[in-house]
Amino acid sequence: RNLIDPLDYDRKNAEHTGSTVAQAPHNDGHQWRKYGQKWISRAKHSRSYYRCANSKVQGCPATKTVQQMDSSGNGTSKLFNVDYYGQHTCKGDGIANPYVVDTAHHSMEPINQNECNSPTLEHEAHEVQDERFENLCMVQNMPEYLIDFELERAFEFIMNSPLGSEHWTFDDSIRCEHSPICIWG
DNA sequence: AACATTTGACCGTA
């Protein structure tokens, strides 16, 4: 009854592809299925475990964990720690990275603030100098310490994608909650 | 009915 191919799935040895803090961990461009929740030692909040929604069908090994931080003080905005493990090998929504968008295949105009429940909206991603990234835009509020890492990762992903550029084709019907641009305030 | 989440059990590891 294996949900996923055990050969493809080894969370312990999977690369840890980023830990970051988000305001609203609801959407990051991929669809996930929750498979567990634990209270971690003496933390105030539980940690939730997700795997890629395509794990069952395509054996995609990507997982993530989400945990609200025990932020002290200023209680208005909750902060979440989102950790990603493993690369997406599925061809699903074509979004390989929550922070990086391929502008060659994705126009940014479908985003409409009325349809978007994220706290802020970023229309103007800034250009990247390196010509390898000329078709990529970044969300402006992406944490500074992640920029180089995420771009290299995106570039590597495109180059190594067994599916070629089709993996990056964006469908006009993608809704704003699936758009990486809407996700992070 | 098919699919997603909840939640205690289970289990590997340090």
Next chain:
DNA sequence: TACGGTCAAATGTT
């Protein structure tokens, strides 16, 4: 054996 990651049956949702 305490911790935390995953399983899976029960439960909820569409």
